[in-house]
Amino acid sequence: MKAVKQTDYSGISGLQVTDQLEPTLTPMTALVQTKYTPVLPYDILTEEGQLKNIRPVRLPITVGYGFTGIVTAVGALRSASLVGQPVLGVSPSGAAQEFIANNIPPTLFKLPVNVGLDVAATVIGGADAALMAVDELNVTSGDVVLVTGASGGVGSYLIQLLKLCDAHVIAVTSPGNIEFCKRLGADEIVDYTKLLARQLSAISQPTKIVDTVGSNILLSDLSAHLGGYNMLSLSTQKFPAGKSNQSFRFSNASIGLHGYTKLLKLLSIGSLQAHIDSIVPFQNIAVAQNRVKSDHVQGRLLLAY
Ligand SMILES: NC(=O)c1ccc[n+]([C@@H]2O[C@H](COP(=O)([O-])OP(=O)(O)OC[C@H]3O[C@@H](n4cnc5c(N)ncnc54)[C@H](OP(=O)(O)O)[C@@H]3O)[C@@H](O)[C@H]2O)c1
Structure with a gap:
């Protein structure tokens, strides 16, 4: 599978789209086929080395944090009902890759039926x-x-x-x-x-x-x-x-599980609207990040997988 790697602190131009093995399925894994990840200033600042004090990382890393996708397989200790489900999640070890192994159940949320994978990707x-x-x-x-x-x-x-x-x-x-x-x-x-x-x-x-x-x-x-x-x-x-x-x-406090449940509910009943500026193939991540940095984007720009 393909993944987007940061190997140095040279900024957006240093990003590399590389081949790596798909994650392995452990008993705790829900394997997700990634559909969308949001382009966040957090990634751009990390790539430029501006977050070294508050987010120390050991390079190389896979960039990205939030994702949406479809669960394709689960380990023995995860609910079989997840398979085929559209989900929203966070992946502290990186999200800009074609498959993500989620091993921490509370960081994966099933989407309400009427909340699309693109819409949900604007939440994280x-x-x-x-x-x-x-x-x-x-x-x-x-x-x-x-x-x-x-x-x-x-x-x-x-x-x-x-x-x-x-x-x-x-x-x-x-x-x-x-x-x-x-x-x-x-x-x-x-x-x-x-x-x-x-x-x-x-x-x-x-x-x-x-x-x-x-x-x-x-x-x-x-x-x-x-x-x-x-x-x-x-x-x-x-x-x-x-x-x-x-x-x-x-503050960079967390909203907790209750907060994510609340946001997905507000999106599902139409009380909140997602604003997606545009959707770009993940291989063009540098173009997407440069747009976020320099253009006056409206709402969130997404990468598609
Ligand atoms: N603490 C936390 O937990 C947390 C969580 C998420 C995000 N953040 C931070 O929140 C910030 C916003 O994130 P985001 O994803 O919303 O970023 P974003 O989508 O890139 O939006 C940034 C906004 O800043 C405006 N802007 C840029 N330069 C400006 C300037 N010199 N003066 C006034 N406005 C300016 C832009 O408006 P125009 O396009 O109209 O110029 C744009 O609306 C980032 O610093 C991010 O790191 C923090």
Whole structure:
């Protein structure tokens, strides 16, 4: 089978699509034929060596983390009813490969009948992070929440989840994604490519901020031109304290099994929509990652297997 390997820290151009043996079936294995994996900034940052402190790895590694696929075989200790099932899962040892051995039952979720494999592939590193942020900030009806990176794989779910909480949402985005953010439910827009001072003084004062960009320049502007707020960043661990009534913290907490079950239910009943920018054959992973890095993608870009 084919797998996508990172062998050095030279970035996207260093990725290699290589041949390797299919995983072996142990008694605990559910063998999954991969269908989609999400293209995540997490992979790109790992390839560039930017996560060495928080995610030390021993190269070479198979890239990727979340996946969807069909279970093709199970070991003696896994439920035979899994065979043929569409599933969503995480694979800490890499997901960008044609077959994945899942040996940890709680990291594999059967999909509800009406949630497609492509839709579900946007959940890992996207909807899950968005739900985590909403929960960590304890967002409730009437909160005014500003979101940076509002059109991205996390942001596109954040806007929707915040609207489900009946919050007032301010989306920070670029010109080409303004209409997209409005369609997702954003009540007000800030265009980060234009001067922020006047825009920030004209919007509703946010009480909570979710940062999914991690830009010091942007965070400094928000701090300088807004009043008190609680900020949760998913993208940078440190930001110097702003005004005394402004708080900052980072989180990469997990939403647990309950959270994934909740997200799949919301997708199945149509309360949440997945936004898939485009789907690219996995062999073209470098093209896909370069698009995520440089283009203004809307929602999540997927690799197909
Ligand atoms: N802590 C956690 O547990 C956790 C989990 C998942 C993800 N994350 C992090 O969350 C972040 C977002 O992930 P994602 O998958 O949503 O990424 P993404 O899909 O690539 O979206 C990134 C967004 O950032 C915006 N952006 C890029 N440069 C910007 C700038 N200079 N100023 C303002 N906005 C800018 C882009 O908007 P435009 O296209 O409009 O420019 C885009 O909407 C990443 O840092 C990722 O590592 C953290």
